[in-house]
Amino acid sequence: xxxxxxxxxxxxxxxxxxxxxxxxxxxxxxxxxxxxxxxxxxxxxxxxxxxxxxxxxxxxxxxxxxxxxxxxxxxxxxxxxxxxxxxxxxxxxxxxxxxxxxxxxxxxxxxxxxxxxxxxxxxxxxxxxxxxxxxxxxxxxxxxxxxxxxxxxxxxxxxxxxxxxxxxxxxxxxxxxxxxxxxxxxxxxxxxxxxxxxxxxxxxxxxxxxxxxxxxxxxxxxxxxxxxxxxxxxxxxxxxxxxxxxxxxxxxxxxxxxxxxxxxxxxxxxxxxxxxxxxxxxxxxxxxxxxxxxxxxxxxxxxxxxxxxxxxxxxxxxxxxxxxxxxxxxxxxxxxxxxxxxxxxxxxxxxxxxxxxxxxxxxxxxxxxxxxxxxxxxxxxxxxxxxxxxxxxxxxxxxxxxxxxxxxxxxxxxxxxxxxxxxxxxxxxxxxxxxxxxxxxxxxxxxxxxxxxxxxxxxxxxxxxxxxxxxxxxxxxxxxxxxxxxxxxxxxxxxxxxxxxxxxxxxxxxxxxxxxxxxxxxxxxxxxxxxxxxxxxxxxxxxxxxxxxxxxxxxxxxxxxxxxxxxxxxxxxxxxxxxxxxxxxxxxxxxxxxxxxxxxxxxxxxxxxxxxxxxxxxxxxxxxxxxxxxxxxxxxxxxxxxxxxxxxxxxxxxxxxxxxxxxxxxxxxxxxxxxxxxxxxxxxxxxxxxxxxxxxxxxxxxxxxxxxxxxxxxxxxxxxxxxxxxxxxxxxxxxxxxxxxxxxxxxxxxxxxxxxxxxxxxxxxxxxxxxxxxxxxxxxxxxxxxxxxxxxxxxxxxxxxxxxxxx
Numbered sequence: 001x002x003x004x005x006x007x008x009x010x011x012x013x014x015x016x017x018x019x020x021x022x023x024x025x026x027x028x029x030x031x032x033x034x035x036x037x038x039x040x041x042x043x044x045x046x047x048x049x050x051x052x053x054x055x056x057x058x059x060x061x062x063x064x065x066x067x068x069x070x071x072x073x074x075x076x077x078x079x080x081x082x083x084x085x086x087x088x089x090x091x092x093x094x095x096x097x098x099x100x101x102x103x104x105x106x107x108x109x110x111x112x113x114x115x116x117x118x119x120x121x122x123x124x125x126x127x128x129x130x131x132x133x134x135x136x137x138x139x140x141x142x143x144x145x146x147x148x149x150x151x152x153x154x155x156x157x158x159x160x161x162x163x164x165x166x167x168x169x170x171x172x173x174x175x176x177x178x179x180x181x182x183x184x185x186x187x188x189x190x191x192x193x194x195x196x197x198x199x200x201x202x203x204x205x206x207x208x209x210x211x212x213x214x215x216x217x218x219x220x221x222x223x224x225x226x227x228x229x230x231x232x233x234x235x236x237x238x239x240x241x242x243x244x245x246x247x248x249x250x251x252x253x254x255x256x257x258x259x260x261x262x263x264x265x266x267x268x269x270x271x272x273x274x275x276x277x278x279x280x281x282x283x284x285x286x287x288x289x290x291x292x293x294x295x296x297x298x299x300x301x302x303x304x305x306x307x308x309x310x311x312x313x314x315x316x317x318x319x320x321x322x323x324x325x326x327x328x329x330x331x332x333x334x335x336x337x338x339x340x341x342x343x344x345x346x347x348x349x350x351x352x353x354x355x356x357x358x359x360x361x362x363x364x365x366x367x368x369x370x371x372x373x374x375x376x377x378x379x380x381x382x383x384x385x386x387x388x389x390x391x392x393x394x395x396x397x398x399x400x401x402x403x404x405x406x407x408x409x410x411x412x413x414x415x416x417x418x419x420x421x422x423x424x425x426x427x428x429x430x431x432x433x434x435x436x437x438x439x440x441x442x443x444x445x446x447x448x449x450x451x452x453x454x455x456x457x458x459x460x461x462x463x464x465x466x467x468x469x470x471x472x473x474x475x476x477x478x479x480x481x482x483x484x485x486x487x488x489x490x491x492x493x494x495x496x497x498x499x500x501x502x503x504x505x506x507x508x509x510x511x512x513x514x515x516x517x518x519x520x521x522x523x524x525x526x527x528x529x530x531x532x533x534x535x536x537x538x539x540x541x542x543x544x545x546x547x548x549x550x551x552x553x554x555x556x557x558x559x560x561x562x563x564x565x566x567x568x569x570x571x572x573x574x575x576x577x578x579x580x581x582x583x584x585x586x587x588x589x590x591x592x593x594x595x596x597x598x599x600x601x602x603x604x605x606x607x608x609x610x611x612x613x614x615x616x617x618x619x620x621x622x623x624x625x626x627x628x629x630x631x632x633x634x635x636x637x638x639x640x641x642x643x644x645x646x647x648x649x650x651x652x653x654x655x656x657x658x659x660x661x662x663x664x665x666x667x668x669x670x671x672x673x674x675x676x677x678x679x680x681x682x683x684x685x686x687x688x689x690x691x692x693x694x695x696x697x698x699x700x701x702x703x704x705x706x707x708x709x710x711x712x713x714x715x716x717x718x719x720x721x722x723x724x725x726x727x728x729x730x731x732x733x734x735x736x737x738x739x740x741x742x743x744x745x746x747x748x749x750x751x752x753x754x755x756x757x758x759x760x761x762x763x764x765x766x767x768x769x770x771x772x773x774x775x776x777x778x779x780x781x782x783x784x785x786x787x788x789x790x791x792x793x794x795x796x797x798x799x800x801x802x803x804x805x806x807x
Contacts, residue, residue, distance in 0.1 A: 018044050025462070035473065038466035045458070046353055049360020059363040062128060062311075066370060069128040070135055071307040071567060072142060074101075076121045077300040089121040093299050098123060100297050104141050106443070117618030118532065123301075124617065126309055128368055139303050144257065147297065148213065148228075149206040152241065153251035153263055154181055157201045168199035180204055184253075186260045200263055202253050208237040214273075218286035225276045226286050235273040243270040257300075307575065310544055310566035323747065328740035332385065335736060339483045340392055346467045347388040350459040354384050357455035358448075367447050376445045378744075378759070379688045380452025382737035383424070383695055386729075387460035389736075390699065391416045393729045396482055405479060409468050413461070419702040420461060423695045424453045426643055426656075430636035430690070437632035445687050486728040493723050494716050497776035504662060504773055507765075511669020522672045524679035525560045529619040531585045535610050538573035540598055542566075547576065550595045551588065558584045560677055585614055633690070637661075640694060648705055649792045651782040656697045659766075659774035663693040667762040674757075681755045689762030692737070696770040700726050704775065708790045709797065715789050716779060723771055734767045 021041045028034050053059050061067075076097055078086040098115050105113045105127065114126040127138060156178075159167040170176040172183035178201065186200045212234025219225040230238060241252070245266045253263040254275075333351070337344040358380065362369065369377075394416045398408035427449070434446035471477030515522055547564045555561060562580035569575065580588045589612045593600040601609045637657055644653035667689050671682060700723060707722035708715070738760060745756035782789040 014044070014048055018048075031469065032473070035466055035469040038462055039470070042353065042463055042466060046356050049357050049364075052360040052363045053356070060359060061362075061366060061368045062370070066311050067128060068309050068311045069126060070138070071309045072125045072127070072139070072303050073118065073305040073307075074123040074125060074142060074301050075304050076123065077302060079299045089299060094121060094123065096298055097301065101125060101142065101301075105138070116529070119615050122304075122615075124532075128370070135306060139306070142303055143301055144297075147209065147257050149209050149255040150238075150241070151202040151206055151253045151255055153253050154178070154201040154203065155250065157251075166199060168201035171201055172199040184255070184258075184260045186253075186263055188262070200253060200260060202255070202260070206255075207241040207252075208234050212237060216290040218290055219276055222276070224286065226290050227274070227276050230273040238272065239270040241271075242266055245269050305569065308568040327747070328743040329381070331743065332381075332736050332740055335739070336385070336388070339485075339732070341481060341483075342477065343392055343395070343480050343482065346464050346471075347385075347392070349467060350388060350463045351381075351384055353463050354380075354452070354455045354459040357458065358452050361451045361455070362448070367451075368444060369448070370444050374448075374684075376448030376452060376688070376691075378737075378740065379449055379691045380456060381740065382692060382733065383427070383453065384456035384460060385736050386423075386695065386699070386733040387416075387420050387456055388464065389729050389732050390419055391460065391464065392482065393732075395480065396484070397725075399480065405477070406472050409465075409472070413465055415706070417461065418706075419699050420457060422647055422702055423698040424457055426640045426694050426698050427691050428453055429639040429643055430633070430694070433636040433639055434632045434687075437635060445684055449691060486731055489724055489727065491720070491724060491727075493720055493771055494776055494779060495720075496772065497780075500768075500772035500776065504666075504769075507666045507669070508662070510673065511665050514669050514673045518672060521559075522678060523560075524677035524682075525563060525579055525581060525619075526679040527619050528560065528581070529617055530560065530579060530581045532615050532617045533578045533580065533585055533589060534613045534615075535576040535592075535599060536573070536613075537576055537598070537610070540574070542574075542576055542596060542598060544576075547578075547592065547596075550591060551578070554587065554591050557587060560584065561679070562588050579617060582616070644698075644701075647796070648701055649782075649789070649796050651778045651785070651787075651789060651792070652701050652705075654781045655774040655776075655778035656694060656701065658777050659697050659769040660690060660693050662769050662773055663689055663762060663766045666765050667758060670761050670765075671758050676754055676758075679754070682758050685755050685758035685762065688759050689766060692763060693766040693769065696730065696733075696766050697774045699729065700770045700775060701778070704778070705793050705797075708793050715782075718790075719775055719779060723775060730767060730771070734763060738763050 018041060021037055021044070025034060025037045025041060028037065074097075076089050076094060078089060079093075080086060094117055098117065101123065102113060102115055105125070113128070114124075116124050118124045125142065154168070157166065157168050161167065161170055161176075163170075165173070167176065167178070168183050171178055171181065172185070180203060181201050182204050183199050183201050185197050187195055187197045189195055208230070212230050213228055214231035214234070215229040217227050219227045247266055247268055249265070251263045251265050252271075254261045333348055336347050340347060358377070361367075391412055395408055395412035398411045399405070401408075403411060431446040431450040431453070435443055435450065468477065520528065544564060544566050551558075551562045551564060559581040562578050562584065564576065564578045567575040567577055578588055578592070593608070599608075599610055599612075603609055637660065640660075641653045641657055644656050664686055668678070668682070668686060672678065676682070703726045704719050704722040707718050707725070711718045711721065741756045741759050741763065745753050745760060779789065782792065
């Protein structure tokens, strides 16, 4: 059954049909037809996604931190210069090799490999959930240099000597030397289809190489070739190489990793940017070569060892995380059901649809669930709940205003629609930029969140609306009642702006000062690197959970948290590895030897039977990772700023970005102040906080904009009225999200506790800032630039309506 859902043609036709239904749903104005189309659309998408998940243990992929996988120890080889001399490996070449490896293994952002430097010229690569059959393909991917070169074939190549051999053959046999040239072997088919190998004499200097390639793709017209497009510099080199060549006589050789693939004769000169590489007969070889050519290695790599590794977060973490997450979701579901009653059941069905779609799409496209992905999942759940709360709080207002249930539902969806769309689009802008520009774990977070946001909009806007239509049309739904624990208030939020400004300033000063004082001490082992301690256990077993507990006991004495992992080598047994700060390596070894008799055994001479080898390793979150993440986040913030300017007004954009930065800085500072060290876990948490912060702020802004357009009077009073109107939604959404995260913090184990506490701090700060920071800054900035906020909002709204009318 699952095979049909893997068939590209079936998926294309099904997707096309669902897309037609989607546009038909929004195009038709007939209520009953809209209901029926929506029903078919929901059932079709849910069925497709549910089938994609089955069987769950095979279809949903976990990251290395959750399910473990395979590890490869690589050694970087020296490379040859144009004179054939070997050059020593440099640190820059190691960094470049790590970047290239990630580009090859994680081209679509679905794999999330863990990559770190080991020693001076070694690299460790850990790939999640790798099956034995995949290891050989990964090894090939890693060891393929993909050094593409175009070399000029010597015009004397076939010059025959006295012994009847060509010049190329004499050079290949070592009987003659031609300065500046080197002989290679070229294997090709003759006119009768028989393979023959000849010598070919090529210029030692490459005319152009892999750095000149702009694009490389499998040829759509020839299954055994790759189409290559050169960049501008490469095109200039190609023209310089061929402009003086003789058509029909002179030849160019295409060399890949020292092997001559072909040596075609130039038919016209000069040649341009486009050419192709042929003769790739192995299945999947054109695709693999295309990916490798887009990520060429400067130095050859050799895989020295392959190992099976345990989850970096440990089996206990996974069990605790799953059970605590399920408990949190159950409590959230109970809360929604009790608070919204019948409407709560509709919301829960929508959340179930959201989950099926999210997991189904992740399974269909092979995306990986790692800790950052789980962070995106938590934020997705929070925003999905928020969308339903937004609709229901609007629904409560419309019912209280005396509208019939049918009209109240229609009005609630219409008014909540822009808030949901604006909040999700601002987050999606950041996600798309993170996917395009960031690496591995950040990309995993963004992919999960992107899919989740689209699923939540679909389930909340379309899914619940169709269910309500069926309830009304069949007479099953005649009235709705809700709990109302959060009564309407009239609090002067903007009047507390000065006090809030003082509080925020103090918190920001504390955060910045904490970093200034702690500096490198605020960073965990993921950022700083350190020492990898290895115990060769052989056939013995040492429970990883117990090792983690042992290291947890000395956490206060460690410079940085130590991270243990279990690894298995075929025919060699089990390894216990611990990543720790170099200063802590002796303490870690002594503690483990004292706590575990297996590690503390000695021979008659007092020497330990199990040696603890040590080797320096780099950070798994290196400088390039941080640079890419920060640049991507910066571009994302610019994108959000531009969208808010277009949809709202400049003052709103300034308020939103200031609140976003405020939340991130304070959350990070408070985490460090509480004695935690920043790790990959905290990167995921901070991204979650950023997503929540912008979502919460946009919801408040949307209500302010709406109220400014329909209310007269002092702008400050109108803004206060709008903030008070969203207060129940803000408290309900924050409470349900904090409830889920709190359970993760209490029952999720040490690693999840750090992650959850960071998010909790961010949720509290984000809720505070959307009201007490963002809104006052909007008012202040508007007055500072001499404008009238109501007129500015009206002008932006009219411009947007005029643009829509033109289209």
